Amino acid sequence: MLLLLLLLLLVLLLLLLLLQLLQLLLLLLLLLLLLLLLLLLLLLLLLLLLLLLLLLLLLLLLLLLLLLLLLLLLLLLLLLQLLLLLLLLLSTTTTAAATTTTTTTTTILLLLLLLLLLLLLLLLLLLLLLLLLLPLLLQLLLLLLLLLLLLLLLLLLLLLLLLLLLLLLLLLLLLLLLLLLLLLLLLLLLLLLLLLLLLLLLLLLY
Structure with missing residues (x-):
C-alpha cells in the first residue's frame, strides 16, 4: 500500500x-508566432521599399532621358540660330557697302554669335x-x-529557421501530450490496483 501511494505521488509530481x-512550450510557441508575424511584416515592408x-x-531614368532630349533640342536650335547668323553676316558683308549702319549690324551679329x-x-x-552622372546614379x-x-x-x-523551430516545438508538445496520456493511464491503473487491494483487505478482514 505504501509503495502504491509513493508511486501515485511520483506520478502526480510528474504530471505537474x-x-x-506544456505551459512553457505554449509560451514559446506564442513568442515564435509573434516573431514570425513581425518578420512577415518586415518582409512586406522591404518588398514595398523594393x-x-x-x-x-x-x-x-525617364527624367534623365527627357533632360537629354531637351538638351539635344536646345543644341539643334542653337545650331540653327548660328547658321542663320552666319548667313546674315555673309549677306551683310558681301552685299552692303562699308557704311556705319552695316558695321554696327555686323558688330551686333558678331556679339550674338559669341553669345x-x-x-x-x-x-x-x-x-x-x-552623361557622367547617369552611370553613377544607376550604380547607386x-x-x-x-x-x-x-x-x-x-x-x-x-x-525558415523560425518555422523549423515551430515544428520542433510542436513535436515536443505532441510528445509531452503523449507522455501525459501515458501517465494518466498509469494513474488510472494504480488507482484500480489500490481499489482492488482495498477490496481484498476488506474481504480478508470480514
Whole structure:
C-alpha cells in the first residue's frame, strides 16, 4: 500500500512537471508566432521599399532621358540660330557697302554669335555632366537594390529557421501530450490496483 501511494505521488509530481513544461512550450510557441508575424511584416515592408526603389529608378531614368532630349533640342536650335547668323553676316558683308549702319549690324551679329557659342558650350558641358552622372546614379540605385535583396534573403532565412523551430516545438508538445496520456493511464491503473487491494483487505478482514 505504501509503495502504491509513493508511486501515485511520483506520478502526480510528474504530471505537474509535464503541465508546467506544456505551459512553457505554449509560451514559446506564442513568442515564435509573434516573431514570425513581425518578420512577415518586415518582409512586406522591404518588398514595398523594393517596389518604391524600382519606381524611383524608372522615374529617374525617364527624367534623365527627357533632360537629354531637351538638351539635344536646345543644341539643334542653337545650331540653327548660328547658321542663320552666319548667313546674315555673309549677306551683310558681301552685299552692303562699308557704311556705319552695316558695321554696327555686323558688330551686333558678331556679339550674338559669341553669345550663341557660349550657350552652346554651356549646353555641351551640361550634357557631359548628365552623361557622367547617369552611370553613377544607376550604380547607386543598383547597390541599394542589391542590399535590399540581401536583406530579403536574410529575412527569408530567419523565417525558415523560425518555422523549423515551430515544428520542433510542436513535436515536443505532441510528445509531452503523449507522455501525459501515458501517465494518466498509469494513474488510472494504480488507482484500480489500490481499489482492488482495498477490496481484498476488506474481504480478508470480514
